[in-house]
Amino acid sequence: MSGVLTPARIRCEVRTVLENFFADRIRSAASQHLADLVAVLRGLVLAGGKLIRPTMCICGWQAARGKGDLGPLLRVAASLELFHAFALIHDDVMDESETRRGRLSAHRALTTMHRRRGLPGDSSKFGRNTGILLGDLALSWSDEILQTAGLTATQLRAALPVLHAMRTEVVLGQYLDLLNTGGLDGDVQQALTTIRFKTAKYTFERPLHLGAVLAGADRSVTEACSAFALPIGEAFQLRDDLLGVFGDSAETGKPTLDDLREGKQTALMAFAAMRATPAQLGILQASVGNPALDAAQACAVRTVLEETLARQEVERLIAGRRREALHALDRAPFPQAVVAMLRRVADSATERTS
Amino acid sequence: MSGVLTPARIRCEVRTVLENFFADRIRSAASQHLADLVAVLRGLVLAGGKLIRPTMCICGWQAARGKGDLGPLLRVAASLELFHAFALIHDDVMDESETRRGRLSAHRALTTMHRRRGLPGDSSKFGRNTGILLGDLALSWSDEILQTAGLTATQLRAALPVLHAMRTEVVLGQYLDLLNTGGLDGDVQQALTTIRFKTAKYTFERPLHLGAVLAGADRSVTEACSAFALPIGEAFQLRDDLLGVFGDSAETGKPTLDDLREGKQTALMAFAAMRATPAQLGILQASVGNPALDAAQACAVRTVLEETLARQEVERLIAGRRREALHALDRAPFPQAVVAMLRRVADSATERTS
Structure with a gap:
């Protein structure tokens, strides 16, 4: 290897x-039905994610x-x-999200397929349930790619504890997220613990560790990875x-x-709830978690987030x-x-608009 | 090893x-929240399944x-x-099943926990979503137990293709099951293909293969496993x-x-639909897949299954x-x-009442 791989080169490689993997899976699918499922997964995976991990x-x-x-x-x-x-995929099923990466979420794509083919039964339920299955398949296949990646026995032995920790942590993070959904109790610390598991460890720390231990890293390297990854992930x-809340949906894709x-x-909401006047709290309670929330109510919430300085607090935490x-x-x-590369990652993680 | 391990001894071992695994996981859980999740999983796993696999x-x-x-x-x-x-767990979320193994299904247990603790938000949605997460955790941990089982490199190399096939097949089987839900088209062959993937391969063939290849089995052994497993699994x-449809819920636990x-x-329904008179088909269509089906309608369906000889046909297939x-x-x-052991398995698989 001459020099380091740049992020652009990494994404391309x-x-x-992934392209080859999916081509192979579609070619060797045991039935057309499986090929249909794989096509939905392929669509999501290659739809232009940031490939941060x-x-x-x-x-x-x-x-x-x-x-x-x-x-x-x-x-x-x-x-x-x-x-x-x-x-x-499982997150979108849980949140009933319609879109992901600017296109239909996987379970909605499956709902649409069901309806378009005139299959019997409830299309939404079919989409939700096959979305669960498709997520399961993606999890199994991620393990399969890893196990057949051609690692040495030493590398595999070093990698597995990292992977196992990551898999448990991401479930715990999602679980904490669900525990925190629906209430407004101003608990900023709880919100920060959730994102540590849900994002900082899963998106930054464990992937860095994984690559590092594959290269035979010692503890000083993995600890330095954590010292960077946890704050930047949060x-x-x-x-x-x-x-x-404040983003441009044309840029964020949702x-x-x-x-x-x-x-x-979120920490944003927790700050706002902690500092809100009774009138402001009333606005938050009527709107946040309300599935029928409209644009005007969203506007009122944004105003509360500004007035309570919650937005500013979160910007301060980010900085x-x-x-x-x-x-x-x-x-x-x-x-x-x-x-130098990780500095640029820090910039784009904190300054991004999508 | 002196002699063979009997099924009773296998179940006990x-x-x-599993007991030790869960005790360890609960002791080392990163938070009480994770310990709560593990307790629900433990409850399901140790609730007296048949441990067929x-x-x-x-x-x-x-x-x-x-x-x-x-x-x-x-x-x-x-x-x-x-x-x-x-x-x-994922099957019960998909089917919205209330019970499993004579107790609350995992997602319903989580719903109940949410309600009992007075947590904010919709308890049913919480149960369904955390049920998805708990299934994900069980899948990840099943892999973790396997990877840390102490297999030799040769054993692991032999086991992985079997496991990977099994994981994909079970998803495909469940997917075919969902594709077949809601219609009554009398396609017996389709129903039989579904159960081949969903049950015969997953419950009998692949577990037999897995044990066999760990012992270094050659092809004559794995083929003999398949020749037994596929028909008995179906x-x-x-x-x-x-x-x-005809079982005693006190015995089946559901x-x-x-x-x-x-x-x-199912093949049972497909036979019935294929042979039904228009009046009988009307009864099936009004009842099968009707979430509000009552005991009287169920009785009418059972009568149709008898009169069309569908029940008898399925008994014939089993035999x-x-x-x-x-x-x-x-x-x-x-x-x-x-x-001799597998003969007894064949008996209990086909003659069982629960």
Whole structure:
């Protein structure tokens, strides 16, 4: 390997692995029915996600000065994207989200397929249920890509504890998210714990660890990965929460009212609830988690989020975590080119508009 | 090992592995919330299932004259039971089943927990969504038990293709099941294909293969496993379909109206639809898949199933497949004690009342 792989190059390589994987699965599907399911999964996976987790995985490898054949590493990175597809598909079923990455969510695509073919039974229920199955398939297949990636026994032994931790943490994070849905109790700490599991560990820390241990990283490297990943991951999710309420749906690819209608107890909402006057709290309670929320109500909520300075608080948290992450990079035992790459990751994670 | 492990001994050993696994997970849970989830999973897994898949796995090992430490094998067998918990939990969410193994289904137990603690939000939705997550956790943990079972590299290399096939097949089987739900088109062949994937391969063939390849089985052994497993697995599911309509809910542990309300296109229903008079077809169409079906309507459906001789046809299929399976055992290169065990499995799979 000459120099480091840039994020653009990583995305391109990982997409190729995924393209080949799906082509093979569609070719060898035991029935047309399975091929239909695979096509929906392929559509989601290749619909232009940011491929953050594969990118982090390869950054972790590079941070630990990995050497040798990149083939197995790229397949492991691709397996993380398939794992992410699993998480997204089940998340969209749980949240009843209509869209994802600017197109129909997987379960809605399956609903549409059912209706279009005039199959018997309730199309929505079919979509929801086959969405659960499709997520299961994505989870199984992510494991299959990894197990057949061509890792050495030593690499596999190092990788498995990281993967196992990641899988449990993402479920715990989602579970905490559901526990926090529907109430407005002003518990900022609880909201931050949730995003640590749901996003910081799953999207940044574990993928970095995975790549690092595949390169034989010692503890100083994995700890430096955590010191960067946890604050930047939290900042990433806090930005996501802001975009979910204040973002431009043309850029984020999902309707701006969805997050409010769901009523997730984000740090943003927790700050607002903590500081709201009774009148402001009334607005939040009538709107957040209300599935019939309209644009005017959303506007009123946004005003409360501004007036209580909740938005400003969250921006402050993002800036603080970004500084912390950059500071960690200054001390990290990574090659300079990787540090530079991770700086850019920190920028795009915190300044992004989609 | 002196002699073969009997099914009773297998169940006892596998339960011990599972007990220890859950005790460890509850002790080391990252939070009380995760411990709550684990407790629900533990309740389902140890609620007295038949442990057919672990039993088949160990039969496969014994059929292939496996030798040596049983510890890793028992952990692999236990991983199949956790995999099965995943399949059951998601199945119950999809079917909106209230009960499983004579107790609340996992998602309903989570609904009840939510309501009892007075947590904010819709308890049913919480139960359904956390049920999806709990199934995901069971799937991830089944893989974790397997990967940490202590298999040799050779064993793991032999086991993985079997497991990967099984995971894809079970999703395909469930998908075919959903495709067939809600219509009554008299397509017996389609119903039989579904149960081949959903049950015969998943419950009998692949667990037998798994144990066999762990013992280093050659092709003659795995083919003999298939020759027994596929017919007996189909017979098992056909019996299940009959029990779902004609069984005693006190014995089966699930309400007798559930299967009819769901409207699955079983071979039983397909036979009936194929042979029904217009009046009989009217009864089936008004009742099968009707979520409000009552006991009187169920009675009318049962009468149609008798009058069209659909019940008798299914009994005939069961008997034929049982003969085929027993015939395969006569020619199988298995130790005599294992043949005797599998004969008893064939009996209980086809004659059972629960």
